[in-house]
Every structure is written in structure tokens, then in C-alpha cells.
Amino acid sequence: MPIYEYQAINPDKGCSRCRKxxxxxxxxxxxxxxRCPACGTEVKKLISRCLGVIMETPEAIKQNERKIRDYEQAGMWSHAAEMADTCAEKTKDTGLKVRAIEDYRKAGHDVDGLTGE
Ligand SMILES: [Zn+2]
Structure with missing residues (x-):
């Protein structure tokens, strides 16, 4: 599932969530x-940072796995999940898919709908 990033159009008006x-x-x-779900300030969509970097060469896959681990170690679960999910789709790696679901769960997302094939 794609992750989108948002930020307040006018950060001075935003709350602590959408100012960043x-x-x-x-x-x-x-x-x-x-609008921001917390305070209702108008927000704009930013370009997702981690899409478009997935490639299928062995080096790229290794690089992506390192990136996933980096995100996990940094506690950036939704980024790790997004990377793992996209890589799993490309490589048909079921282990990676399980990892993606686990990372989505750690990110606090409802993943019950994702586990069924
Ligand atoms: Zn807000």
C-alpha cells in the first residue's frame, strides 16, 4: 500500500503533527x-520519498534489504513496511511479505486485511 506524506500548506497555522x-x-x-486529521488545517501532498527506487538486479535487492533494515533499526516502521512490501511484490519473496506485514503492524496499522492471500 502506498504511503503518502503531507504537510500543512501554512505551517504556522498547523498543529504539532502537520507543521512537520x-x-x-x-x-x-x-x-x-x-486537511490535517488532527486540527483541520489545509495540507498538501508531498512526493513519497521511497517509491521508485525498487529495482530487480541482485545488487539492488541487496541494497533494498539493507535499506529496510536501516528503516527498522531507526524505528521507521511504515517506511520499512513500504519497502519490504514493494520488494516482496517484485521478487515474489514471501518471507519479505511477512516482514512487511509485521512492519505495518509495528507502524500501528490495521493489517488484518493484508494477511489473506
Ligand atoms: Zn494539524
């Missing part, structure tokens, strides 16, 4: 967020 960049996991069909 915050992440939301949304389905492709979901409408983009117009």
Missing part, C-alpha cells in the same frame, strides 16, 4: 487528504 511532514497509508482509490 506526516505519513498516511492510503489505498490508490482513496481521495487525497485535504
Amino acid at each position: 511532514v506526516f505519513e498516511i497509508i492510503q489505498g490508490i482509490e482513496e481521495r487525497p487528504l485535504g
Whole structure:
């Protein structure tokens, strides 16, 4: 599932959440967020940082796995999950898929719908 990053259009008006960049996991069909869910300030969508870096060469896969581990060690679970999920799709690696689901769970997301094949 794609992760989107948002930030208040006018950070001076925002709350502690949207003054800085915050992440939301949304389905492709979901409408983009117009306002901060915490305070209602208008927010803009930022370009996701970690999409578009997935490649399928063995070196790239190794690099991606290192990146996932880095994210996990930094506690950036949603980023780790996103990387692992995308890599798992590309490489058909079921171990990585399980790891993605685990990372989504650690990020605090409801993953019950993701576990069924
Ligand atoms: Zn806010």
C-alpha cells in the first residue's frame, strides 16, 4: 500500500503533527487528504520519498534489504513496511511479505486485511 506524506500548506497555522511532514497509508482509490486529521488545517501532498527506487538486479535487492533494515533499526516502521512490501511484490519473496506485514503492524496499522492471500 502506498504511503503518502503531507504537510500543512501554512505551517504556522498547523498543529504539532502537520507543521512537520506526516505519513498516511492510503489505498490508490482513496481521495487525497485535504486537511490535517488532527486540527483541520489545509495540507498538501508531498512526493513519497521511497517509491521508485525498487529495482530487480541482485545488487539492488541487496541494497533494498539493507535499506529496510536501516528503516527498522531507526524505528521507521511504515517506511520499512513500504519497502519490504514493494520488494516482496517484485521478487515474489514471501518471507519479505511477512516482514512487511509485521512492519505495518509495528507502524500501528490495521493489517488484518493484508494477511489473506
Ligand atoms: Zn494539524
